[in-house]
Amino acid sequence: xxxxxxxDRPPSRRPTLREVVGAIFLLLQVGFIVRAxxxxxxxxxxxxxxxxxxxxxxxxxxxxxxRPGEIAARYRMAQRGVDPRAIEHVFDVIRHYEGRxxxxxxxxxxxxxxxxxxxxxxxxxxxxxR
Amino acid sequence: xxxxxSSLNPLRCAGTALPPNVLLLAKLLVLCLxxxxxxxxxxxxxLPFLSPLEAVxxxxxxxxxxxxxxxxxxxxxxxxxxxxxxxxxxxVFLLAxxxxxxxxxxxxxxxxxxxLLAGLQTAGAAPWLLRAQVALLYLGAGLNKLFEADWRxxxxxxxxxxxxxxxPYYEAMTHGLPPLxxxxxxxxxxxLSELGIGAGAxxxxxxPAAIWWGAAFHTGVLLMxxxxxxxxxxxxxxxxLALVDWPVVAEVQVAPGSRYRGFVRALAAALDLDGTLxxxxxxxxxxxxxxxxGRSRLxxxxxxxxxxxxxxxxxFLLAxxxxxxxxxxWGGALGALVAFTPWxxxxxxxxxxxxxxxxxxxxPAAG
Numbered sequence: 001x002x003x004x005x006x007x008d009r010p011p012s013r014r015p016t017l018r019e020v021v022g023a024i025f026l027l028l029q030v031g032f033i034v035r036a037x038x039x040x041x042x043x044x045x046x047x048x049x050x051x052x053x054x055x056x057x058x059x060x061x062x063x064x065x066x067r068p069g070e071i072a073a074r075y076r077m078a079q080r081g082v083d084p085r086a087i088e089h090v091f092d093v094i095r096h097y098e099g100r101x102x103x104x105x106x107x108x109x110x111x112x113x114x115x116x117x118x119x120x121x122x123x124x125x126x127x128x129x130r
Numbered sequence: 131x132x133x134x135x136s137s138l139n140p141l142r143c144a145g146t147a148l149p150p151n152v153l154l155l156a157k158l159l160v161l162c163l164x165x166x167x168x169x170x171x172x173x174x175x176x177l178p179f180l181s182p183l184e185a186v187x188x189x190x191x192x193x194x195x196x197x198x199x200x201x202x203x204x205x206x207x208x209x210x211x212x213x214x215x216x217x218x219x220x221x222v223f224l225l226a227x228x229x230x231x232x233x234x235x236x237x238x239x240x241x242x243x244x245x246l247l248a249g250l251q252t253a254g255a256a257p258w259l260l261r262a263q264v265a266l267l268y269l270g271a272g273l274n275k276l277f278e279a280d281w282r283x284x285x286x287x288x289x290x291x292x293x294x295x296x297x298p299y300y301e302a303m304t305h306g307l308p309p310l311x312x313x314x315x316x317x318x319x320x321x322l323s324e325l326g327i328g329a330g331a332x333x334x335x336x337x338p339a340a341i342w343w344g345a346a347f348h349t350g351v352l353l354m355x356x357x358x359x360x361x362x363x364x365x366x367x368x369x370x371l372a373l374v375d376w377p378v379v380a381e382v383q384v385a386p387g388s389r390y391r392g393f394v395r396a397l398a399a400a401l402d403l404d405g406t407l408x409x410x411x412x413x414x415x416x417x418x419x420x421x422x423x424g425r426s427r428l429x430x431x432x433x434x435x436x437x438x439x440x441x442x443x444x445x446f447l448l449a450x451x452x453x454x455x456x457x458x459x460w461g462g463a464l465g466a467l468v469a470f471t472p473w474x475x476x477x478x479x480x481x482x483x484x485x486x487x488x489x490x491x492x493x494p495a496a497g
Contacts, residue, residue: 013255022250022259026266029243033270037277043179046270048236048359050278052290076176076232082294085236093231096177100184115280116289 042086053087055112056080061104140207141442144404147213147253151376154442156216156248158368158449160203165453172196177231195222213249220246237362244369260372268328275321284314323347337373349463364452380423385412390419401443432472
């Protein structure tokens with residue numbers, strides 16, 4: 001180890017390739033933080049615990065209502081719970097599964113409240129007016 | 131450890147391509163990931179963020195990442211190809227997140243980012259990429275909260291502590307107060323703390339204050355919520371190591387006959403594997419123990435606390451405590467905060483800045 005470890009980066013030194021890659025990686029995160037102002041999904045923008053969403057997922061496949069265990073297996077998330085990130089994460093998982101993976105599509109209703117506020121409902125398939 | 135080269139000792143952090151504080155940071159993250167069972171948090175591909183991952187065999191992907199995690203962890207802990215190991219570990223956790231939307235966790239993303247940036251560290255340079263990462267995390271979190279009406283008006287904190295966590299101490303503290311008064315205070319304290327720590331991480335002169343404030347802030351959140359947020363608490367505290375100017379050498383002076391003498395010598399002999407501590411006789415006999423590291427000069431208990439903070443073993447012990455059961459975590463976090471905060475220096479600085487100093491006849495003696 002050299003004493004250079006103790007100092008901040010000399011301003012005259014050219015950045016190394018590693019540092020350039022690292023800086024681009026950090027700038028990408030800045031982009032995600034800016035994007036979060038315009039997009040509700042809040043992925044990769046350092047938004048933990050921005051909201052407490054109590055939610056309940058109800059899904060019907062071929063006229064049969066799925067049990068909690070079936071919903072957990074289908075979406076790999078609990079049927080009922082509290083999500084401490086944007087509620088859009090819950091919608092996004094359902095949207096992704098039903099839109100791209102499901103062999104037999106489901107009609108899904110998510111009942112949720114954000115930070116103890118008014119109860120709200122989100123449905124899949126989403127209505128065009130949304 | 132007869133027969134095993136000392137360079138393979140996990141408690142040794144100097145003499146590699148990474149600065150000692152960055153290597154120690156990475157080792158602590160890996161230790162905590164292993165202790166908290168994050169090997170099993172690496173799951174098969176399911177609803178990935180990147181559509182090409184849908185074509186990969188989900189279980190093969192999982193086993194490959196788990197294998198890479200174990201091999202790279204062993205290499206890192208044994209000081210073998212440390213930068214490559216960090217790059218692999220960072221890639222493993224970022225890929226694990228990208229492979230599963232239901233598995234998305236900010237804490238896992240953070241661990242992946244820190245390990246990746248540790249792997250991109252230039253030998254012999256200050257860890258400015260990691261410092262910027264710490265700053266981005268806090269500034270991003272602070273800004274996101276600032277834009278949330280429920281954080282600004284206290285509704286978030288009130289609902290979280292009362293309805294979600296059912297915290298009886300919070301409910302007792304709010305007794306007799308106007309509605310949302312305490313939650314408003316706590317919400318703004320969190321927002322301003324995050325923005326302040328983020329800004330402090332970028333300014334050299336403010337980094338010590340950012341570290342101590344951050345440690346106090348996260349300990350407060352731990353005590354208030356009883357939650358460590360998975361790997362997040364240990365990861366964020368470990369990443370403060372990137373903010374410090376880690377000294378090459380610390381001069382330790384012990385007065386002859388001092389009660390510290392035997393203890394300090396034994397400690398240096400057993401745990402100072404990097405040879406950071408230079409223990410000698412005191413030049414000021416009235417000082418039982420003094421420590422000079424960089425621009426810091428500390429005495430007595432504060433010198434002892436700083437001496438312990440220069441030993442990687444101290445951090446390994448803290449990491450084990452912070453990943454333990456609830457009461458052990460509480461004790462570890464609170465105990466470390468009390469023991470390692472330079473209270474005398476801190477109070478002296480506060481006193482020096484205080485307007486009351488002008489009106490009172492004399493200042494307290496400097497420690």
